[in-house]
Amino acid sequence: MPEKTFIVSHWMEGTGPYAEVAVSSRVRLARNIRDIPFPYLASNTQTNKVREMICSGAAEQENKFDDLHFLKMEEAENIDRHVLVEKHLISPLLAKESHNSGVFLRKDEAVSIMVNEEDHLRIQSIFPGLQLEKAWEEVDSFDNLFENKLDYAFHERYGYLTACPTNVGTGLRASVMLHVPALIKTKQFNRILGALSQVGVAVRGLYGEGTDIIGNMVQISNQITLGQSEKEIIRNLFSVTRQVIEQENAARQSLLNENREVIADQSWRALGVLKYAHLLSSQEAIQLLSDIRLGFELGLVPRIERRLLNQMLVLIRPACLQMLAGKDLDARERDQERARQIRESLKGLAS
Amino acid sequence: MCQECREEKANVFFTKIVNGVKTEVHLCEKCAREKGDLEFTFEPKFSLQNFFASFLSEPLSEIWSAPQREQHPSKVQCSNCSLTFTQFSQIGRFGCSSCYSSFGEDKLQPLFRRIHGSINHNGKVPRRLGGTTRIKREIEKLRQQLQQHIQMEEYEKAAITRDKIKSLEKELDELDEPDEVDETDEPDEKEG
Ligand SMILES: [Zn+2]
Ligand SMILES: [Zn+2]
Numbered sequence: 001m002p003e004k005t006f007i008v009s010h011w012m013e014g015t016g017p018y019a020e021v022a023v024s025s026r027v028r029l030a031r032n033i034r035d036i037p038f039p040y041l042a043s044n045t046q047t048n049k050v051r052e053m054i055c056s057g058a059a060e061q062e063n064k065f066d067d068l069h070f071l072k073m074e075e076a077e078n079i080d081r082h083v084l085v086e087k088h089l090i091s092p093l094l095a096k097e098s099h100n101s102g103v104f105l106r107k108d109e110a111v112s113i114m115v116n117e118e119d120h121l122r123i124q125s126i127f128p129g130l131q132l133e134k135a136w137e138e139v140d141s142f143d144n145l146f147e148n149k150l151d152y153a154f155h156e157r158y159g160y161l162t163a164c165p166t167n168v169g170t171g172l173r174a175s176v177m178l179h180v181p182a183l184i185k186t187k188q189f190n191r192i193l194g195a196l197s198q199v200g201v202a203v204r205g206l207y208g209e210g211t212d213i214i215g216n217m218v219q220i221s222n223q224i225t226l227g228q229s230e231k232e233i234i235r236n237l238f239s240v241t242r243q244v245i246e247q248e249n250a251a252r253q254s255l256l257n258e259n260r261e262v263i264a265d266q267s268w269r270a271l272g273v274l275k276y277a278h279l280l281s282s283q284e285a286i287q288l289l290s291d292i293r294l295g296f297e298l299g300l301v302p303r304i305e306r307r308l309l310n311q312m313l314v315l316i317r318p319a320c321l322q323m324l325a326g327k328d329l330d331a332r333e334r335d336q337e338r339a340r341q342i343r344e345s346l347k348g349l350a351s
Numbered sequence: 352m353c354q355e356c357r358e359e360k361a362n363v364f365f366t367k368i369v370n371g372v373k374t375e376v377h378l379c380e381k382c383a384r385e386k387g388d389l390e391f392t393f394e395p396k397f398s399l400q401n402f403f404a405s406f407l408s409e410p411l412s413e414i415w416s417a418p419q420r421e422q423h424p425s426k427v428q429c430s431n432c433s434l435t436f437t438q439f440s441q442i443g444r445f446g447c448s449s450c451y452s453s454f455g456e457d458k459l460q461p462l463f464r465r466i467h468g469s470i471n472h473n474g475k476v477p478r479r480l481g482g483t484t485r486i487k488r489e490i491e492k493l494r495q496q497l498q499q500h501i502q503m504e505e506y507e508k509a510a511i512t513r514d515k516i517k518s519l520e521k522e523l524d525e526l527d528e529p530d531e532v533d534e535t536d537e538p539d540e541k542e543g
Contacts, residue, residue: 032448035431035449036447037431037432037447038447040444041446041447140475143475147477147478147479148479153447154476154477155448155451155452155472157471157472158459158463158470159473159475160472161445162445163444163445164443165443165445165459165463168463169469170472170475172474224466224467224468225467226463226466226467226469226470226471226472227467227468227469227470227471227472227473228473228474229473229475230474230475232473
C-alpha cells in the first residue's frame, strides 16, 4: 500500500460566513431514472445501464464536468473508499456495497456525485462555513444538466421519486456542522435541542460516557422533503442555524467574561497534550481539538488556522491514518500514528 | 455484551442522541477504539416499522384501515418491479418509481402526511415536463415573495422580484404564443 498525501477538501478551508461556529454546510439531491428499479433491487445489467446512462450524460456536457473525474467503486481500493467517507465525500453505504456504483469527484472536492447509491443519483456539495445557499446552487446546476439527459422519475403530485419515502418531493437534504462548546459548557444545549425539534430540523450529537457531546460538534439538518420548496427548506435551515450560532456566540462571550482563565487554561493544556502526546485515542483527540478551537476563537491561544483544525479532525480517523502511513494499522498503532500526525501538524505553532 | 463483535464484554457505553431520542451503544474496548471515530450519519436511519411504532396511539392497522388490508393482502404489488406492499412496509424502501402509483393513494398519502406533514410537492419541476406549469408556479411563488418584501418595506428587493415576475410572464407569453390551440392548459385568462 503506497503512502499518499492528504488532499484538503474545500469544506475544510475554515472560510465562509460564521466560520467561527459553522464548520461546513452540505446539500444533496436524490434523483432516479423512471421505471428502472432502485439500485438495491435492480439487476446487475440494470445498474450497469444506469451507470452508463449517467456517465454518458455527463460526457455530453461541455465545461461543467471538465474538472470532475469518475471513480468506479469496484476499481477503488478499500482504503481509498473509506478515506472518501471520512472526508464526507461519499456515504458509508457507497463504500460498502457496490451495485455498479461510482462517484464523480470535483478537483476541489466541493462537489461529489454518487451513482447507484440508495438512489440512482445523489448530487452533493459541501462548502466551508454557513453557505447552504451556495451548496444548493451547485447541486441545482448539476441537476439541471442531468435533467436534460436523463428521464427523471417525477410525479405530478409527489415530486421527485426516491427509494426512501423520507426523501420524496424535493429529494433534498441539507445539513450544517456546528461547533458549539459554549452552549454545551453552559448547559444551554439541551434546552435548545428541545426547541429545535419543534421546527422541523433534526439535530445529531454523539454523547460520550459523560454528559458532554464529544468534540462539541452537532449536525443540524432538515427533516421534511415534501411540501416545502427547495428554497424554503434552505432558508428555514439557514435561519434556525443562524439563531443557534448567535446563541453560541453569546454564550462564548459570557464564558470569556466570567471564566476567562478557566477556558484559557483548558485550551493551553489541550495544546500541550496534542503537541507532545505519543498515544491518542480519537475521542481524546477530538475533545482536545475542540478545546483548542474554542481557545483560538476567543483569542486565548496563539493563531492557529481553522483549516488546520478541520484537517486534523479528518486525518485522525482510521482510514486517513492508514493512508498516510501507507500500511494497515491496528488500534494501538493508530493511536500512535494519530499522535504523530497531530504533533507534526502543530510543529510550527508558537507556544 | 459488545454490540459490534458480539464476543467481548462491553465496557464502553455511548449514548447517541438524535432529536432527543437516546440510543444506547455498548461496545467492548477494542471495538470502541475501532469505532472511536464517532461519525455522524447524514442520512436519517429510517424504518417504517419503527416509524409507526412511535405513534403508539395509531398503529399501522388504523392508518391503513383494516378492510383495505384484508381485501387482497397479497395483490398489492408493483407491476413494474414486483415489490409487494407488504415487502415495502417491511424494508421501508420502494422498489422503483412505479411503486408510487402501484401502491395507491389510500396507502401512500397517509404515510407521506405522517412523515412530511404534506402530500404535495411544492418545489422544482423538471423543465422538460412542463414549461408553462413550471413558470406559472414560479410566478406564483414570486408574487408571494413580492408581498412579503412590500410588507417588510424592502423596496429594492421588491423591485428585483417584480422584474423577475415580468420576465417570466414574458417567457410564458412566448411559450403560449404558438398558434396551435392550447387545450391542455387551463385557460388562465385574467385580463382578456
Ligand atoms: Zn467488541
Ligand atoms: Zn416498483
